[in-house]
Every structure is written in C-alpha cells, then in structure tokens.
Amino acid sequence: MVRSLYTAATGMMAQQMQIDVVSNNISNVNTIGYKKQRAEFADLFYQTMEYAGTSTSTTTQSPTGINVGLGVRPTAVTKIFSQGNFKETGNNLDVAIQGDGFFQVQLPDGRIAYTRDGAFKLDADGNIVTSDGYKLIPNITLPADTVQVSIGTDGTVSVLEAGQTQMQQIGQIEIAKFINPAGLHSLGSNLYIDTTASGDPIVSTPGLDGTGELRQGFVEMSNVQLVEEMTDLITGQRAYDAASKAIVTSDEMLQTVNNLKR
Structure with a gap:
C-alpha cells in the first residue's frame, strides 16, 4: 500500500x-x-x-x-517542427519559410540564434532586424531612400530607390537547416541555439540542399x-x-x- x-x-x-x-x-x-x-x-x-x-x-x-x-x-x-499555417500580412518585411530551415540572427553577446519568426523590422540604420532588434545574418541594410523592397523565394533582397526605375540587389538571405531540429535549445522569444544534439547548422540559399523557400508578405503562424x-x-x-x-x-x-x- x-x-x-x-x-x-x-x-x-x-x-x-x-x-x-x-x-x-x-x-x-x-x-x-x-x-x-x-x-x-x-x-x-x-x-x-x-x-x-x-x-x-x-x-x-x-x-x-x-x-x-x-x-x-x-x-x-x-x-x-511541422509547418504552421501562413497568414498574409501585405508587409514587405514579413517573410515566411515554406519548408525546412531557420533564419539566422545575431544576439547581443555575439552568438548566432535561429528562428522561424520572419516578422522583420528596420532599425534606425536601415538594418533588417527582429522585433527585439537582433540583426538578420547575413546583415542586410536598406538604403535610406528605399521606396520598395522585394524578397525573392531564393532569398535575394532587391530595392527600388527614389529616382530609379530598376530594382537593385543589395543582399542575400540565407537559412540554416539542422539534422535534428528537436535538439535545438529554446531561448524564448522564438529563438533557438544549436547544441551537440541538434548538430551543426547547414547554411544554404533558400530552396537548395533541402531547405524551404521564402514567401514575402506572409508570416508562419503557430502549428x-x-x-x-x-x-x-x-x-x-x-x-x-x-x-x-x-x-x-x-x-x-x-x-x-x-x-x-x-
């Protein structure tokens, strides 16, 4: 008993x-x-x-x-890590990953963190950042006179500047993939860091090496x-x-x- x-x-x-x-x-x-x-x-x-x-x-x-x-x-x-539903926002800086992969952002201590949250913003210097102000890696800075932003499915970032008639490519978004994403350590704020269980990140152009493609103007909601x-x-x-x-x-x-x- x-x-x-x-x-x-x-x-x-x-x-x-x-x-x-x-x-x-x-x-x-x-x-x-x-x-x-x-x-x-x-x-x-x-x-x-x-x-x-x-x-x-x-x-x-x-x-x-x-x-x-x-x-x-x-x-x-x-x-x-199943796919969540997409929600159209119409915001040019909102990006969703359709498939596997994570955006890379830099933490204040210099470490690289990973996220599926693509609701990006601009800081005072024109850098693309997260809602907490963490810079997207590789860093992409929009010119001050930008009037339109285009993000391709392969992560190419192009802008149309005031007085110009053609888009100019200014950067490339890369995403990281892990052999065991369940082994990532959750930091909160939609951020993860890699561990020995997750394996090292495999960084690639969106759409290559089994990574997902990007969708501008959408965010991925919770699954x-x-x-x-x-x-x-x-x-x-x-x-x-x-x-x-x-x-x-x-x-x-x-x-x-x-x-x-x-």
Missing part, C-alpha cells in the same frame, strides 16, 4: 507536466513561428517478486512471473491545433484525477490496517 502511494504520486507529477506543456502550447496559439511541444513518458523500473520461468514444481515453470511497476517518469519534451490541445488537456486532467483517487484509496486501506488494533 505504501508502494501504491508513491506510484500514484509519480502519476500525478507526470500529468502535471503534461498539463504544463499543453498550457504552454495553448498560450502560444497565436505566436508567430511557435512550434508546439509534446511531453513524453516512460514507465519506471519494476520490482520483481518472481521471474518468468521460475520453477513452480519439478515439471512446471511460472509462465509470466510477478513484476510490479513503480510508476512513470518524464523522458522528453519534444518540439514538433498548435487547439482541438488537439484541448483533448490532451482533458486527458491529462482525468489521468491526474485518477492518480489522486489511487492515493485516496491507498490511504483508506492504510487507515483500515491501523484500525485493526482497536
């Missing part, structure tokens, strides 16, 4: 993590470039009271043995599906309730044992 208390407690903690992950997904349903997370679990080790194949007589053996599980533990919270998240939320809540009932039942059984002396 004491074992069942601890076992049920691991179930409650696991379902709490499940609800935490689902809550984060729901909170970011409208976050540009957000990728949903999935909590994953595994059963704990088992207490073996009798091994399968143990002799039960001179001519028979136990066909299954006796193994009692000790609960559950979280093993991973995995990012799911969270509310129907799925609400279903997972209800499932987690019911599992949490069931685990708590197991604790109550075990407690009542212990109380019964304690009352035997009366």
Whole structure:
C-alpha cells in the first residue's frame, strides 16, 4: 500500500507536466513561428517478486512471473517542427519559410540564434532586424531612400530607390537547416541555439540542399491545433484525477490496517 502511494504520486507529477506543456502550447496559439511541444513518458523500473520461468514444481515453470511497476517518469519534451499555417500580412518585411530551415540572427553577446519568426523590422540604420532588434545574418541594410523592397523565394533582397526605375540587389538571405531540429535549445522569444544534439547548422540559399523557400508578405503562424490541445488537456486532467483517487484509496486501506488494533 505504501508502494501504491508513491506510484500514484509519480502519476500525478507526470500529468502535471503534461498539463504544463499543453498550457504552454495553448498560450502560444497565436505566436508567430511557435512550434508546439509534446511531453513524453516512460514507465519506471519494476520490482520483481518472481521471474518468468521460475520453477513452480519439478515439471512446471511460472509462465509470466510477478513484476510490479513503480510508476512513470518524464523522458522528453519534444518540439514538433511541422509547418504552421501562413497568414498574409501585405508587409514587405514579413517573410515566411515554406519548408525546412531557420533564419539566422545575431544576439547581443555575439552568438548566432535561429528562428522561424520572419516578422522583420528596420532599425534606425536601415538594418533588417527582429522585433527585439537582433540583426538578420547575413546583415542586410536598406538604403535610406528605399521606396520598395522585394524578397525573392531564393532569398535575394532587391530595392527600388527614389529616382530609379530598376530594382537593385543589395543582399542575400540565407537559412540554416539542422539534422535534428528537436535538439535545438529554446531561448524564448522564438529563438533557438544549436547544441551537440541538434548538430551543426547547414547554411544554404533558400530552396537548395533541402531547405524551404521564402514567401514575402506572409508570416508562419503557430502549428498548435487547439482541438488537439484541448483533448490532451482533458486527458491529462482525468489521468491526474485518477492518480489522486489511487492515493485516496491507498490511504483508506492504510487507515483500515491501523484500525485493526482497536
């Protein structure tokens, strides 16, 4: 009975993590470039009271043995990098990646971070930056007299300057791809950094080497599906309730044992 208390407690903690992950997904349903997370679990080790194949007589053996599980533990919270829906904005600096890949931006400490959020802006010097002011890598600076910006599917950036009649190419957007994007470390603010698990970035021109193409005037919305998240939320809540009932039942059984002396 004491074992069942601890076992049920691991179930409650696991379902709490499940609800935490689902809550984060729901909170970011409208976050540009957000990728949903999935909590994953595994059963704990088992207490073996009798091994399968143990002799039960001179001519028979136990066909299954006796193994009692000790609960559950979280093993991973995995990012799911499926494509989110596109939303047309009409903003020339909004860019979405159709397919695999990440934009590269430079953090204040000099590190390179990666993002799917293509809602870019201009800073005071005309540099293309994120909403937090991080410069796009390679750095692209628009001339002060720019009247029109064009970003091709292959990442070429061209501008039309005042008094000119033809577009001039001023830069090239490159995107990075990872063998294991789920191994990236989330920094928040739609940013990731590479790890030994993700592998080194494979930087390429959009549309080459398996990377996606760019779509100007669009942003990629979150890939969270509310129907799925609400279903997972209800499932987690019911599992949490069931685990708590197991604790109550075990407690009542212990109380019964304690009352035997009366």
